[in-house]
Amino acid sequence: MTASPGLGTPRLSAPELFRSVFRRHAAGVAVITAHGAHPVGFTATSLASVAAEPPLLSFGVGKGSSSWPVIAEAEHVGVHVLGEHQRELAATFARSGADRFGPGTGWHTGPQGVPVLDGVLAWLVCRVVARIPAGDHRVVIGEVVAGDPAGAGRPLLYHQGRFNALRD
Secondary structure, X not given: OEEOOOOOOEXXXXXXXXXHHHHOOOEEOEEEEEEOOOEEEEEEOOOEEEXXXXXXXEEEEEOOOOOHHHHOOOOEEEEEEOEHHHHHHHHHHHOOOOOOOOOOOXXXXXXXXXXEEOOOOEEEEXXXXXXXXXXXXXXXXXXXXXXXXXXXXXXXXXXOOEEEEOOO
């Protein structure tokens, strides 16, 4: 790092600047699931609404992720909005090598054969309509085909490298 001329603040490389800024950006926490030879899933903070007509959403997934080979071929994915009571679930799906669908995870097979997690604030099943290259990731666009928004509780957030609860 070097000082920026006249600003008195360190100059960061573009990747360092990017990471530093996004650590300050609070994001909702979701888990994305799919089913291939076995169920897969990962924690995502990149979930975004894209369009209302038709109902489209997006999320990013790393090409190096253990879930990517299944997501790359899946016709449908599950999108789960986590509640503040699900920090451990978020950590499990974020941890490399974890038994994500083991005895500690409540789930069932939902529409289109997609794994649906129990106890979430809301879930959707989406038909994958696009996978767009974006650096070392792919941005997946999904069209909503089923879901349930009726879970109880407050959302789980990710901020400054930690899972947090929403405060008034």
